[in-house]
Amino acid sequence: MVPFLASPVAGEWSEDTWLENIIGPERLENGDEFGCHGYEGASISEDIWIIDECKKYLMKGTNASRWGAPPISFGVPGQIIDQYTASQLISSGFLIVGDSLEEAPEGLILAKRNGASLEKGVADKSLIESADEDSLTSIYWRARIDDLRVREDKDFMSWLEEQDIWFTTWGEWNMHQISSENTSVTTDGSELYSVSESSDLWQVPGTSLILFDSEISGVFNSGGEPFPVISPYTKKLESGWREVEGGILLTQSPGTTITIKLNEYPESVSIQPVTTFNGLRNAVTIVGHHTTNLFHWSSDFQESPLTFTWLIERPSEEEIDWTLPIIAVATLIAVPVAVKRAIESDSSDN
Template sequence: MGKTQRRSLSVFLGFLIVSVVAHPVALAEAAWEEDGWLRTSFAKERLDLGDEFGCYGMPGLSWSNDPGAVANACKTYIEERTNASRWGVSPLSIFTPPTLTMADHTKVASQGFVVHGDETGLEDTAWHDETDRPADLWEWYNLGRRGGSLEKGIASLEDLQTEVEAGGLVNLYWIGRVNDATVRHDRDVLAYLDEAPNVWLTTWGEAWSSWSGKRCYEYQRDVAEVEGKTVITFESKETEVCRSVFDELPWNVPSTWLIDVEGASVSEVSTHGTSLRLPSIEGEKVAKEGWRQQADGTLVLSVLNGHAVNITVNATGIEHDILAQTEFFNNHSAAVTVAGHETTDLFKWAKRFVDDTDVRFTWLVQPRPAEAADAWIPYAVVGVSVLTVFIMLGVLGREGLGPWSSLANRKGSKKAFSDEENKRSLDADEEAE
């Protein structure tokens, strides 16, 4: 083997050693235990109700050293076990500590996370108060915390009411357990949110997807008169242009439209080409498809992009008009999210809310740290890996390959020298005879 080949092999083997020792994910995977509830029907039930799974962190990985690795590992952790939402597979929401720079947040965003929260310390912000409406994507990298905590003894019903009445997105903080102790929630706060009118109960990723849908949209409409009634066909289009603006990230969530039908009554809204009717969303606070009419006669229509519907109006000669998309689902004036931080056991965090409230949670999940008895495993992984590399070096060296090939050369030299001495001895014996 030539010097160039030996040098290349040495560099490769050296790189192999460094990658085994230094790669954070290789070590981190042995530092945690999964939450098995994410693979069960219990997690599916939470999704069906409207909850969302986002990321909190990964034991064994450091936000300060490599925020991109933390985000990527946590994304994989969720995707291998469950969907992030009833609307989409991949997670959009993630907790980030207040020590990260904008460059760090950009690395996190490159993994598909568009909502970073909360109170991340960046200059640009989203929903830190009722007037702090986000205008750009990066403002969602610093989602505000409004309304306080859900924890009993810390929650303030008065402060929450003030924030909800002011409008905008209200984001509450919640942690279900501290070590093995259960943290009690404030039932009065939940009761208020369940009963308060004009409140959209949503999650981080759902709220962002709804917001992004207002930045780029296209709709199609047609009108016909059938048997003394006006039938308006309406479709909010799902276009490649709009999806490419946001790198295919937004979930297809229902968008709410205001349609002027000149005060005429609407008898039904059905899927175009079928008799399948959309339900009423009168009083609904969790996002879904449907319709209702306001007191002034304006039609409030909530539909998914790509779903064409027929709106039947009990009058002819109607000059209808598509007025606008509403800021929040069902034309509500406020939206409320509750972020469940450090969710390591979904069942213990969420079981108390089953059939107890319509409030929706953004569960920021992370695996449980490995037991202390298993703390040696990462070091064993490194030790075995490094030992394997050195054994490979030894085997290659005996064959005259790699950086240890000189050992084989020395052995070969000794053998050659011994053979030469033996030959000389034989020659001497022959001459003596």
């Protein structure tokens, strides 16, 4: 069966204005990511136009991340995705799919749901505690199921906020790894140059562990200004460096060159990509599924430092209950008639 290719009828769908007003900008500032989840009540395997239209809908209201405008993450329902749908996702610029798929087709990266849910009574600390080193844990969240409001586990959230874990998103996690692998180092006397390749997608910094046998004089950006120092307690991605045993952890943006000045010529220099930012053991993101109303989905997390990957779903137009207008019109007609009859009755009695 060939998927339906026609564009949607505009009147069938509503818009979530919170994406561009107040809530959306606040979530971006927090480090969140906006991905796509399609159109409410529609299937991307049956209506292939949804993939690109969801991207357009999202970009009309907000950037996908503080690192880039276009969305690169797509929430795919079910465990299997056919090759035609996968090809359409790739051609629309998506890179990451999740989170119930058994495997990702070639050209796409799989994000797995492996952290249970944020829902009260379902959240599971043990999945965070037992997570592999240098791994990303994705926690499921959905604020509304039809008219039912889902309650988050506040105790679990408070505990999670205190853990030494990188708070990140699907896109940031994967693009950080790509940037980390695309960084190299060269030497010129007592100076080292860390060079990060440019990126055509998001400008997510990557992290390198650079080892050498000399004391550091200073670390500088391409303009000769001191490069910022990162606190060991920082849990959200940022550019900078900090000293570690035998060298430094350096996090730099794509397309930049960072100079490391040493007090003496080093006898040996090595570099290796770092998967998890700032030397933290692992990472976590909370994935907001079927996000049709950003205010409803995020209102309980305004004071939390946790970062979310919001899978935006364009809401369907609410159906109008035509019985209410009919009753209202009938009432408007009936009341004056009843009043007139009452007045006439009073007049005849007098």
